[in-house]
Amino acid sequence: MPELPDLAILADAFDAALAGRAITEIRVVDPLVLRATPAQAEALVGETLDSVGRRGKLIVLRLRTRDLWAAPMLSGRFGLAVPGAAKPKAAVALRLGGRGGRPRRPAGWLAGAPWLPPDHEPIELRYLDPTRMGKLYVAPTGDPREVPGIPELGPDADGPALTLEAWQARIRRHPGELKALLRNQAFVAGIGNAYSDEILWEARLNPFRRRSSLAAEEVATLFAATRTTLADAIDILRRRVPPTFETQVRDHLKVHLRGGEACARCGATISQVGSREVTSYCRSCQR
Template identity: 60%
Template structure:
């Protein structure tokens, strides 16, 4: 499942590649993935991409009038491709985009002059594919104030990497959530963007057991969890910038320290990592150095 670091790379890259281009055509080869009417889909044509960004586990595409929000869920992936490149199976949504006169000025530094950027004079395609068809593409016409499950409001806390989420704000927010730490980190109403994989990584970095109750944490442990959250996510983004482009549809996870490495030695203390699965989601941790 794409999480904050994966989607941060996708959002930066798509913004750099697509902003300033106009939609030539919008297609939904798998219409069940799209929440919106055929008319709303057709009305995307002619609109210019202003910004691509990430909020929690959503990719947001702002056009000059309407918008699109994509929640990739379990298996949704994004691809940037030349229009003549063969579309992968299970492609659910496609934006065909025309040339642009110049790239946008507000791009992430790491994307500037990147070799994978499509030429400004060339057309390009954004494809969203989803083999499990669990993700959703929400069309957001300017005229319809459509609520999107999990996006905004009280259902969604601040992004885990939001500069406004200071240590003080973290201490304040965490008081409202009494449960186990793994569930806490994955609770999008607490902080947004963390899922099954990075919650394991953060808890290992913080030396805290995924099954500890938040109510049992000492004040310094609350602070350690904040520090580990910020550090693990930032380090993953750094790695993924090197690893992912130009194949934005791939999900690099082999560099993770503990997630899905049950039975292997803990990279910190050498003990054998434990792993349990429930509903096909694994939790990996070290019984000897995570307390």
């Protein structure tokens, strides 16, 4: 399931590749995925994409007169392709035309990226979803109240609004086990099953500890571990993911799904519990 680091890369990369282009065609292969009438879908043609962003575990394509939100859930993936290129069958594909004006040169980590499509050439954005659990929603500009899950979202786990003070204040309102706490999107947005394991390993905290048992310094440690784990993952994924955005890179994780392997920190055997959604942790160094 895509989590904050996966989608942060995607939002940056797609913004650099696609902003300023107009949608010239929409192909809805799997109508279950796009929560819109055929007329609403067709009305997307002609819209210009202003920017691509992320909120929690959702991606937003900000079009000129409406927003298109994507909640990839379990198996939703996005890819970029030259129109006509053979790739896994997409549930929904948006063809975007070339963009004119002065050449765009993205700043930051995307500067000079060789995979960025040339401005004058069309490009296709494909949404793939074998389990069809993910959904795309059309919403008014800047108003995602009707998009399921959005109104309840807490601050983004990597966002500037989430200071240590804000974290301390919010965490008081959320009892229960730490793993469930980190995955609770109303507490902080963007963390799922994989990165909650990673953050707790980094913080040396047992996933089944209750929040009420944490000392003040452990609350601060959990905040610091959240920030560094996500930032480190984003740094790695920037180098590893483009241009194959549909492939989820997870082999850098230190504890998640590594049950039976040696803990990289203390050498003890990593435990793994649960069946459908597993929790991996080190009983020896996570207390």
